[in-house]
Amino acid sequence: MSRFQVVSGKGGTGKTTVAAALALALATEGRRTLLVEVEGRQGIAQLFGSDALPYEERRIAVAPGGGEVYALAIDAERALLDYLQMFYKLGSAGRALKKLGAIDFATTIAPGVRDVLLTGKACEAVRRKDRQGRFVYDHVIMDAPPTGRITRFLNVNDEVAGLAKIGPIHNQAQAVMRVLKSPQTAVHLVTLLEEMPVQETADGIAELRAAELPVGSVFVNMVRPHLLDEDALRTAAGGRRKEIAKALTRAGVSGSAALVRPLVAQAAEHAERVGLEREQRAVLAGLGLPTAELPLMGDGVDLAALHDLATELRKQGAGEEGDA
Amino acid sequence: MSAATAGTPSTTVAEGGPDTDAVAEAGLDTDALLDDPDIRIVVCCGSGGVGKTTTAAALGVRAAERGRKVVVLTIDPARRLAQSMGIDQLDNVPRRVDGIDGDGELHAMMLDMKRTFDETVEAHADTERAKAILENPFYQSLSAGFAGTQEYMAMEKLGQLRAREEWDLIIVDTPPSRSALDFLDAPKRLGSFLDGKFIRLLMAPAKVGGRAGMKFLNVGMSMMSGTLGKLLGGQFLRDVQTFVAAMDTMFGGFRSRADATYKLLQAPGTAFLVVATPEQDALREAAYFVERLAAEDMPLAGLVLNRVHGSEASRLSAEQALTAAENLDDARIVDQRAGKAGLGDRVAPDPAVTASGTTEPPLSPEAGQASGPQTSAEHQDTTENEPPHENIAHAATAPEGDTVDALDTADAIDVISIEELTAGLLRLHAERMQVVARENRTRDRFTVLHPEVPVTAVEALPGDVHDLDGLRAIGDRLADGSAPAPAGAA
Numbered sequence: 001m002s003r004f005q006v007v008s009g010k011g012g013t014g015k016t017t018v019a020a021a022l023a024l025a026l027a028t029e030g031r032r033t034l035l036v037e038v039e040g041r042q043g044i045a046q047l048f049g050s051d052a053l054p055y056e057e058r059r060i061a062v063a064p065g066g067g068e069v070y071a072l073a074i075d076a077e078r079a080l081l082d083y084l085q086m087f088y089k090l091g092s093a094g095r096a097l098k099k100l101g102a103i104d105f106a107t108t109i110a111p112g113v114r115d116v117l118l119t120g121k122a123c124e125a126v127r128r129k130d131r132q133g134r135f136v137y138d139h140v141i142m143d144a145p146p147t148g149r150i151t152r153f154l155n156v157n158d159e160v161a162g163l164a165k166i167g168p169i170h171n172q173a174q175a176v177m178r179v180l181k182s183p184q185t186a187v188h189l190v191t192l193l194e195e196m197p198v199q200e201t202a203d204g205i206a207e208l209r210a211a212e213l214p215v216g217s218v219f220v221n222m223v224r225p226h227l228l229d230e231d232a233l234r235t236a237a238g239g240r241r242k243e244i245a246k247a248l249t250r251a252g253v254s255g256s257a258a259l260v261r262p263l264v265a266q267a268a269e270h271a272e273r274v275g276l277e278r279e280q281r282a283v284l285a286g287l288g289l290p291t292a293e294l295p296l297m298g299d300g301v302d303l304a305a306l307h308d309l310a311t312e313l314r315k316q317g318a319g320e321e322g323d324a
Numbered sequence: 325m326s327a328a329t330a331g332t333p334s335t336t337v338a339e340g341g342p343d344t345d346a347v348a349e350a351g352l353d354t355d356a357l358l359d360d361p362d363i364r365i366v367v368c369c370g371s372g373g374v375g376k377t378t379t380a381a382a383l384g385v386r387a388a389e390r391g392r393k394v395v396v397l398t399i400d401p402a403r404r405l406a407q408s409m410g411i412d413q414l415d416n417v418p419r420r421v422d423g424i425d426g427d428g429e430l431h432a433m434m435l436d437m438k439r440t441f442d443e444t445v446e447a448h449a450d451t452e453r454a455k456a457i458l459e460n461p462f463y464q465s466l467s468a469g470f471a472g473t474q475e476y477m478a479m480e481k482l483g484q485l486r487a488r489e490e491w492d493l494i495i496v497d498t499p500p501s502r503s504a505l506d507f508l509d510a511p512k513r514l515g516s517f518l519d520g521k522f523i524r525l526l527m528a529p530a531k532v533g534g535r536a537g538m539k540f541l542n543v544g545m546s547m548m549s550g551t552l553g554k555l556l557g558g559q560f561l562r563d564v565q566t567f568v569a570a571m572d573t574m575f576g577g578f579r580s581r582a583d584a585t586y587k588l589l590q591a592p593g594t595a596f597l598v599v600a601t602p603e604q605d606a607l608r609e610a611a612y613f614v615e616r617l618a619a620e621d622m623p624l625a626g627l628v629l630n631r632v633h634g635s636e637a638s639r640l641s642a643e644q645a646l647t648a649a650e651n652l653d654d655a656r657i658v659d660q661r662a663g664k665a666g667l668g669d670r671v672a673p674d675p676a677v678t679a680s681g682t683t684e685p686p687l688s689p690e691a692g693q694a695s696g697p698q699t700s701a702e703h704q705d706t707t708e709n710e711p712p713h714e715n716i717a718h719a720a721t722a723p724e725g726d727t728v729d730a731l732d733t734a735d736a737i738d739v740i741s742i743e744e745l746t747a748g749l750l751r752l753h754a755e756r757m758q759v760v761a762r763e764n765r766t767r768d769r770f771t772v773l774h775p776e777v778p779v780t781a782v783e784a785l786p787g788d789v790h791d792l793d794g795l796r797a798i799g800d801r802l803a804d805g806s807a808p809a810p811a812g813a814a
Binding site: 010011012013043046146148166194195196197199200224225240243244246247248250251252253255259261262263264265266267269270272273276298299300 | 371372373374400402403404405559601603604605606608635636637639640644645647648649651652655742743745746747748749750752753755756758759762766786787788
């Protein structure tokens with residue numbers, strides 16, 4: 001099972017929610033997971049209803065059976081200063097570099113350095129062991145940049161390795177790339193059952209594969225319940241309005257005559273959507289990847305909803321594929 | 325928000341409207357904005373996945389069909405959306421979109437970030453120097469799309485389009501940034517890096533270090549140069565230095581153009597539209613953006629709230645609908661027993677009697693008016709095996725066939741009774757009403773923070789946009805944010 005799970009997806013598909021639910025799902029039975037974010041949005045803190053996350057791993061939730069979820073918001077600038085400190089014992093000189101704009105330069109403009117620092121920090125957590133030689137985290141789950149940028153984000157190490165041909169950044173990039181391209185890593189994509197996100201998912205998978213990055217699962221998020229089968233809906237749209245009006249009255253609904261048309265119209269809309277969703281499911285099935293579905297949380301996602309989603313993921317065995 | 329407003333997805337509630345208890349919101353008149361000849365630039369911004377690009381395209385089509393000469397600058401359109409404007413095969417040049425009605429014109433283009441950067445270099449450096457820059461490995465990585473470049477190039481392109489004076493309205497989509505704010509910051513940052521202290525130090529440490537009072541910088545510089553050299557490798561630093569040297573003459577230009585574009589965005593001829601969906605995250609970003617625009621003196625026209633749900637049957641609440649659906653379930657269970665007993669061919673009694681079969685009290689005075697309650701009590705008291713619901717069984721096995729459609733779908737009717745069907749419609753409605761309620765709550769949270777921001781609500785379409793007609797439909801909804809939900813009637 002992959003120890004490093006990267007969660008990407010088109011904007012608005014609920015990447016952060018899925019990453020958090022996955023971190024909870026994988027933390028059962030006394031396991032420990034680390035949920036990291038790399039875009040400085042503090043999405044994890046908002047989701048768990050906690051204060052803004054510092055640049056520090058801290059426990060954010062407990063899973064059934066004593067498992068723990070830790071969270072970390074990786075900050076490229078802090079990661080670089082840490083890194084300089086670790087390798088060069090820079091101390092106050094680090095602040096001087098910062099004053100000169102060198103840190104800003106390295107983390108903002110210097111091509112790919114920022115991404116190496118972000119993925120590098122996550123990979124360090126993946127590989128970290130305690131004194132007994134056991135992994136500190138059973139899984140590291142990354143709330144990653146969206147599908148449109150994920151391949152470049154992960155593959156940037158290659159690019160930096162090409163640009164910085166020697167030196168620690170080069171070595172770091174090579175080391176990170178080895179983890180990312182190994183079966184230890186799985187890149188998951190989150191989608192909705194809508195045309196644009198599904199198309200973007202298919203494109204993203206092709207790009208990841210071309211870059212030899214290991215594709216994991218497709219998570220279909222915000223799946224709405226199907227309350228009626230489509231034949232029934234067509235019937236409803238087709239015209240049993242008088243009967244429906246009578247049934248509404250029998251059920252105790254007042255003024256039912258005026259309600260039939262909008263109710264039937266809503267059903268027709270629903271039928272159209274169900275049809276479109278079926279098409280998109282077929283496209284997703286054609287991708288030949290493991291798929292997990294998560295229901296729409298009607299009242300928004302809070303901690304309780306996250307636990308429900310995690311339970312759903314466990315039931316579907318999500319994140320469990322891949323080599324050990 | 326009250327049930328009365330749930331029927332209209334818009335926030336453009338007329339004064340003295342029915343929802344006096346709701347938070348007051350001003351309406352955004354998008355047509356007035358598009359028709360205003362003084363407005364030359366409309367910027368659509370918002371977080372990823374909210375429909376920024378679609379909104380920009382729909383506004384472009386509408387403005388063109390209202391007679392303006394428009395160019396839409398999209399950053400990263402989904403393929404189908406680009407196809408809907410016929411620009412899926414495009415390079416970095418605006419092309420005219422066919423099929424626009426009226427005297428106006430619509431041009432559209434997709435930003436090619438690298439191409440734009442290359443053109444900028446070519447336009448501001450002599451041939452030899454340009455060649456040296458374009459071949460530099462550092463430049464090639466920088467221009468291929470690292471942090472800030474896309475945002476910078478989008479602004480650069482906007483400046484170029486504006487300077488050409490060929491269009492009287494430019495509608496620009498913003499890059500899918502980490503956060504909606506990046507696109508305001510990135511040009512400045514890139515500009516200040518390219519002609520900043522640090523890069524000058526990299527380029528000519530001796531010159532700077534030689535000056536009095538710069539000793540600290542000199543010490544810092546040699547240390548940093550050494551450190552960066554160690555970190556990145558000497559070749560990388562040499563590439564950067566070569567690049568900086570080659571770009572030297574352009575630095576002033578970069579800075580001043582970044583500044584000029586920034587001022588252009590603050591000018592009265594520019595209007596920002598913040599785009600969001602009625603989801604927590606998107607509206608949180610929208611609120612940040614509204615605040616940031618105000619802090620930067622950038623003119624905000626309003627909020628476009630995309631994919632809003634409404635219901636024409638909002639009079640019936642989710643709870644009422646679910647209760648009614650349960651009533652029908654109960655009736656159906658009794659009915660199935662009746663069917664097994666072979667009593668399905670009796671003459672249907674008054675429908676009102678059936679309401680009585682439920683254990684729930686009637687939901688409304690109208691339902692209660694019927695003789696139901698009393699009858700119900702009697703029936704339930706006497707026996708459950710004497711079902712009063714023959715009419716249901718009758719309907720399920722022998723449809724009235726009052727329309728052709730009903731006959732066509734006789735098979736479906738065999739497997740689904742009118743009770744099941746109606747209960748399904750009610751549950752569907754309950755789900756819709758829950759969505760409406762959630763969206764209204766989220767929206768109210770934004771309105772409380774920013775009651776001054778005019779809003780237009782765009783009703784959700786069941787499918788995606790594929791063509792100009794689809795964009796026109798969205799344009800209609802943008803213009804008329806107060807229209808009642810057509811609920812699939814369109």
